[in-house]
Amino acid sequence: MSDPVVELVKSLAQYAKDPLTFVYFAFPWGQAGTSIERMKGPQPWQVKILMDIRDGLKTPDQVIQEAVASGHGIGKSALVSWLILWAISTHEDTRGVVTANTETQLRTKTWAELSKWFGIFRARILFKYTATSIYSMDPKHEKTWRIDAIPWSKENTEAFAGLHNQGKRILLIFDEASAIDNRIWEVAEGAMTDKETEIIWCAFGNPTRNNGRFYDCFHRDRNFWHTMQVDSRTVEITNKDLIAKWAQQYGEDSDFFRVRVRGVFPNSSSLQLISxxxxxxxxxxxxxxxxxxxxxxxxxxxxxxxxxxxxxxxxxxxxxxxxxxxxxxxxxxxxxxxxxxxxxxxxxxxxxxxxxxxxxxxxxxxxxxxxxxxxxxxxxxxxxxxxxxxxxxxxxxxxxxxxxxxxxxxxxxxxxxxxxxxxxxxxxxxxxxxxxxxxxxxxxxxxxxxxxxxxxxxxxxxxxxxxxxxxxxxxxxxxxx
Known part of the structure; x- marks a missing residue:
């Protein structure tokens, strides 16, 4: 009689190079009584990102760098959760760090969304989820097979400087990346040098500033990043009534609408209410x-x-x-x-x-x-x-x-x-x-x-x-x- 855990591990291994198919496998899409009973699968923009990572994994030693500037409510945190669960469950001794613009955003939004998806994840018995990390249930791998939620600090960059994992897999995610200090970006780049290592670096967020490293992903450094700008109006799950209200209140050419809906960088130096x-x-x-x-x-x-x-x-x-x-x-x-x-x-x-x-x-x-x-x-x-x-x-x-x-x-x-x-x-x-x-x-x-x-x-x-x-x-x- 086969061991169900062994069979589960074998199933996960099939998706080590294919995060898109993993997402369809890993969650009970459309199943009654679950939080996703009315969902059929990822949104088209999410599919494109997952496919791009899949295609990037075909090239050895290529650092996969994805940057998504988006409007509000498109399902960004859900995609972040899928990437975390795919990365940690399909490659032994994966290491990763997830950070956000603020500790509150990281704790109450990004990591809280991971809790939702972890709760319906088919392979959750293999991992331990806590308020600040997810790691292997195997005591021998607890410190080497983990992804941590770490608030960034320009006075303390060691967590990003030490993210090396030679010969295995590294996942680095910046959420609401516009506001993350340039020094954190610079230190993180140092972890991108390991040879024969799968390295996936993803930066997501509303494009609130027309300067800084997130802005550079779409401009100065565009040759090194796969970039996407997602308009909330094009995504099925967004609140169209709210978007219409914003259009009337602020105008479609306002910085507020550009940033929160169109996923376009503002004209002003920051997200000013008063231009x-x-x-x-x-x-x-x-x-x-x-x-x-x-x-x-x-x-x-x-x-x-x-x-x-x-x-x-x-x-x-x-x-x-x-x-x-x-x-x-x-x-x-x-x-x-x-x-x-x-x-x-x-x-x-x-x-x-x-x-x-x-x-x-x-x-x-x-x-x-x-x-x-x-x-x-x-x-x-x-x-x-x-x-x-x-x-x-x-x-x-x-x-x-x-x-x-x-x-x-x-x-x-x-x-x-x-x-x-x-x-x-x-x-x-x-x-x-x-x-x-x-x-x-x-x-x-x-x-x-x-x-x-x-x-x-x-x-x-x-x-x-x-x-x-x-x-x-x-x-x-x-x-x-």
Whole structure:
């Protein structure tokens, strides 16, 4: 009587050079009661990648390098999972590393998807799956036959430098590769030098940046990579209603749509919510007083308390905006409160909106002095659907305002804040989500105090308090044509 485990190993060995046929063999496609009961097999773009790897394995000592830039929801993580399971189960002592743009992406998206496919994998009895690795159940091969999920760090590149496996197989996968530091790419290349070794290096992701090594795969280094750009609209499993909403909200030529749907690299230097073109068109733009006299006057206050960030106070009336003050951190609410109150009275402001982050004391000062100011929590629920929070909503309101003809002072700081500090982050639900300030600070992008103060003027609807406030005082410094 044959040993079922031995028969399983023999079956897997047949697919050592054919990842496409392996995928059809390894999972119960269309089987009732499974998570893939409504799926017949890979999507056409996935088939092409699997076939390209299969064809590349026919040439000894060829490093197979695949780069896929894609829109959202095309089944990228599923393909990554199949490649991991194929690589480890069809070649003895395979070694591999999988990394992603962030540890959260790696843990909650990439590796979590592997858990789903491992659960229905026909050969799962041969391997052990954990939160950070998959490896052989044979104790003798536990350290030599494994693939690990490793967050990258530019200060610690040893995991990528030591990925050698002479005479066997190496799998290296970069997920959301646009944001992986160039140094990790450079160190990883050192593992591509083993002779008589099957080496497969795959880089996947939304093309969020028009620079860096992922971008180079499609441009400078295109002769060394097999590249593919996948438009979400061409893939059967994508959410077409969501794509249509994005097209209407952002426009098909916007960087958001280019990156998240078309799989095309952005025109801007990064995935900006607010484009450089919009900001430059508004910079130093003049406007007549009478064209804004009907609009309410709103003051936004981004307070400071600790750290080195200054406080910023901005005014907006219709399409006009200006900075009223920018001062070093203020820990005395009496000083800051008196300044805000002075501006409120001087410009007959119809609303004063304060960032709740460091503004609760300032808000309390206002209440104690008869001021009806508004405290705005950036993390609160947005007043309309399609936004993760108030921060995303207000930033998008600024973008719309600029598109409608908003005017900015001729000032580099506010321009930098608007173009650099409000970057779109991937969201599975389709809502607009911005990268956190912590992420931006880690990349050397300063806190957008001016940008946040301007954003606060869009937090809530405001109506002018009365006819007596329809004109600004004669000493306002608005520029005229």
């Amino acid at each position: 450089t073109d919009l900001v430059e068109a508004a910079r130093g733009k003049k406007i007549r007083k009478e064209s804004i006299s009907f609009a309410p006057v709103i003051i936004g206050v981004d307070n400071s308390w600790t750290g080195s960030d200054p406080a910023a106070i901005w005014l907006r009336q219709g399409l006009w905006s200006q900075r009223l003050a920018k001062i070093p951190k203020v820990s005395n609410d009496n000083i800051m409160g008196a300044m805000v109150a002075k501006f409120e009275d001087e410009y007959h402001a119809d609303a004063v909106n304060i960032d709740q982050g460091y503004g609760t004391g300032l808000y309390s000062w206002g209440l104690a002095h008869g001021r009806n100011w508004n405290l705005i929590p950036f993390g609160a629920r947005a007043p309309k659907e399609g936004f993760l929070n108030m921060r995303a909503y207000m930033a998008d309101q600024v973008r719309q305002w600029l598109r409608d003809g908003g005017c900015l002072p001729d000032d580099q700081t506010i321009c930098d804040d608007l173009t650099m500090a409000y970057q779109i982050s991937p969201s599975d639900t389709g809502v607009l989500k911005l990268r956190s300030k912590k992420e931006l600070e880690d990349e050397g992008i300063p806190s957008p105090n001016d940008g946040d103060a301007l954003m606060l003027t869009f937090a809530i609807p405001v109506v002018k308090k009365g006819m007596r406030r329809q004109r600004m005082q004669a000493n306002t410094e608005y520029k005229l044509f």
